[in-house]
Amino acid sequence: xxxxxxxxxxxxxxxxxxRGPVRAVDGVTFxxxxxxxxxxxGESGCGKSxxxxxxxxxxxxxxxxxxxxxxxxxxLVTASPKAIQRLRGPDLGLIFQEPLTRLNPLxxxxxxxxxxxxxHEPGLSKQDIRHxxxxxxxxxxxxxxxxxxxxHEFSGGxxxxxxxxxxxxxxxxxxxxxxxxxALDVLVEAQIIGILGDLRRNFDTSLLFITHNLGIxxxxxxxxxxxxAGRIVEQGPVTEVFARPQHPYTRELLRSTIxxxxxxxxxxxxxxxxxxxxxxGCRFHPRCPSAMRVCPEQFPEQVEVGPQRVECWLHGPxxxxxxxxxxxxxxxxxxxxxxx
Amino acid sequence: xxxxxxxxxxxxxxxxxxxxxxxxxxxLTIVFVLxxxxxxxxxxxxxxxxxxxxxxxxLRAAAGYDRSIFVxxxxxxxxxxxxxxxxxxxxxxxxTQIFKVNGGATLTLTSSAxxxxxxxxxxxxxxxxxxxDTGLDAGLRVFGILTYAAPVFFLGLIFQLVFARNLxxxxxxxxxxxxxxxxxxxxxxxxxVDALLAGDSAAFWNGVQHLILPAxxxxxxxxxxxMRIVRINLIxxxxxxxxxxxxARGVSEGNVVIRHAFRNALVPFVTILGLQVALLLGGAILTxxxxxxxxxxxxxxxxxxxxxxxxVQGIITLVALAVVTASLLIDIxxxxxxxxxxx
Numbered sequence: 001x002x003x004x005x006x007x008x009x010x011x012x013x014x015x016x017x018x019r020g021p022v023r024a025v026d027g028v029t030f031x032x033x034x035x036x037x038x039x040x041x042g043e044s045g046c047g048k049s050x051x052x053x054x055x056x057x058x059x060x061x062x063x064x065x066x067x068x069x070x071x072x073x074x075x076l077v078t079a080s081p082k083a084i085q086r087l088r089g090p091d092l093g094l095i096f097q098e099p100l101t102r103l104n105p106l107x108x109x110x111x112x113x114x115x116x117x118x119x120h121e122p123g124l125s126k127q128d129i130r131h132x133x134x135x136x137x138x139x140x141x142x143x144x145x146x147x148x149x150x151x152h153e154f155s156g157g158x159x160x161x162x163x164x165x166x167x168x169x170x171x172x173x174x175x176x177x178x179x180x181x182x183a184l185d186v187l188v189e190a191q192i193i194g195i196l197g198d199l200r201r202n203f204d205t206s207l208l209f210i211t212h213n214l215g216i217x218x219x220x221x222x223x224x225x226x227x228x229a230g231r232i233v234e235q236g237p238v239t240e241v242f243a244r245p246q247h248p249y250t251r252e253l254l255r256s257t258i259x260x261x262x263x264x265x266x267x268x269x270x271x272x273x274x275x276x277x278x279x280x281g282c283r284f285h286p287r288c289p290s291a292m293r294v295c296p297e298q299f300p301e302q303v304e305v306g307p308q309r310v311e312c313w314l315h316g317p318x319x320x321x322x323x324x325x326x327x328x329x330x331x332x333x334x335x336x337x338x339x340x
Numbered sequence: 341x342x343x344x345x346x347x348x349x350x351x352x353x354x355x356x357x358x359x360x361x362x363x364x365x366x367x368l369t370i371v372f373v374l375x376x377x378x379x380x381x382x383x384x385x386x387x388x389x390x391x392x393x394x395x396x397x398x399l400r401a402a403a404g405y406d407r408s409i410f411v412x413x414x415x416x417x418x419x420x421x422x423x424x425x426x427x428x429x430x431x432x433x434x435x436t437q438i439f440k441v442n443g444g445a446t447l448t449l450t451s452s453a454x455x456x457x458x459x460x461x462x463x464x465x466x467x468x469x470x471x472x473d474t475g476l477d478a479g480l481r482v483f484g485i486l487t488y489a490a491p492v493f494f495l496g497l498i499f500q501l502v503f504a505r506n507l508x509x510x511x512x513x514x515x516x517x518x519x520x521x522x523x524x525x526x527x528x529x530x531x532x533v534d535a536l537l538a539g540d541s542a543a544f545w546n547g548v549q550h551l552i553l554p555a556x557x558x559x560x561x562x563x564x565x566x567m568r569i570v571r572i573n574l575i576x577x578x579x580x581x582x583x584x585x586x587x588a589r590g591v592s593e594g595n596v597v598i599r600h601a602f603r604n605a606l607v608p609f610v611t612i613l614g615l616q617v618a619l620l621l622g623g624a625i626l627t628x629x630x631x632x633x634x635x636x637x638x639x640x641x642x643x644x645x646x647x648x649x650x651x652v653q654g655i656i657t658l659v660a661l662a663v664v665t666a667s668l669l670i671d672i673x674x675x676x677x678x679x680x681x682x683x
Contacts, residue, residue: 058587058588086590088589088590089589094588096581096584098581101581101582102585103585104600104604105678105680106603106677106678106679119589119590119591150680152680163585
């Protein structure tokens, strides 16, 4: 197997708040190989976007980062801001969710490309810049005649393609795509996913694809990581995870998707947990249909189940489960609290 | 593409200039009505106790105040088109003469104050927005409040006391020393320009020394406002999506702040700058009084004291025109900075 492009180990991100630290990402570990696309799914507020930003060191003021993000033999978590800034663009890319507000409204598209290319390749001539930018734009379906237009002269879908072109003009080897199609209609969505697929085939770009659309994951990703309350509870090849989900949360999530044959909506009762004081033990136990007595008491170990890695007591390891731990969890207090 | 953009800029400018006409008309009508709302006719108010009723009636007829209000309105508007704002009652001076003689002093004062305010306010706002919530930022914000809240005459008096009386560094009043004023021939009625035209560098330097304290007083008043506007807009744009996107492309911090955040922060700043012209002119009246600066402001106060409504109406009319013109210029500048305005 080839060496991973990026390898994340026990990454933690937390924000200070009046009630204590908000642990948005709480010990996440994953690898990405060249040309591989990892889908990152989970409910809103589970820490997906924070994880994507944390890997690139692009966190808002007041956020703290710990753990390892290994890229080309360097730990980005401890690297200087200057060093990461140099990597952002030519090595690490980020595609955003809201295309309408991501382009500086006062600068022509050409200015924004020029700035990006000049920052990382100072020796480039104006001719080269123009040539390379137009080439990438053309690949995204933006005609060269619009190279000198302003952002407000484009539609949302076009702006998202321009944003992608801006992120890709330097050919980064690792790209985080943070819900790149959420704000767009389905036709444009298909187009963007096609573009990202081409990228992977042609340039061996590794992609961390953040989405809450499981259909897109099935279509566009090689592997999938399911996130719940700041942790990856299950990861593995998409086909395996979707066919045989091992974590109850993954199973519930897959049951909640809507298709043409859907007759009634399935949802997971309860709300995503508080990230300041998360539930004890396994974070999913208050909402888990298969919760056992061990679940609120001890944090589940990561176990390998076939090609998947899962954090769930259902899969053992048996020697760690205490006496009577496999009895179903009785949840009277919670029901009472829910009704109160 | 670029020709289309230039074309729409031209269309925008033409529309904006055409809209200038009704805007001015509304303002002139308001000035006219306000002056007529005051009780009594201007002649009686100004000279009531000093002339006999027959003389007053004669003066009223001569000035046209016995005619219907619509005729007077027409006279007023058409007078402005001919650049005739009437003749003052107390000293029979054409109002335009006031602007010719005293306008230069006010122009010198306000423009140098504006430059000082920009030079102090914009960089301080940039720094404060950049280091927000630090001790330095808190200090700068206090500076912003104090300079805005301190009355002009108070600040002016403090400056006169410290720099003119105690330290003796700078003169405390007037545009230049009396002998220098008498020596330089009036060509443009802008003292510094006249001094240059006369080739009198000593007089020019003397004028600059006299300008420093009043310009600083008025400039500081505005600089606090400018600083706070730049600061708050920079904080907004630094938090914006396109700034984060620029950072994600590895754009250097200096470029992120200047090209992305600051340039976008300038759009609302320029708009507010247009509104501050009124503050500038209002502050100029007080500054001129404090520093015995013989500009439009001093003249306005003098004619107000003697209740000369014609003079007051004329001065207010021209000041209002200046404010409207400034807002036109601001809109044009904004259209050049921000391509979205042109649509």
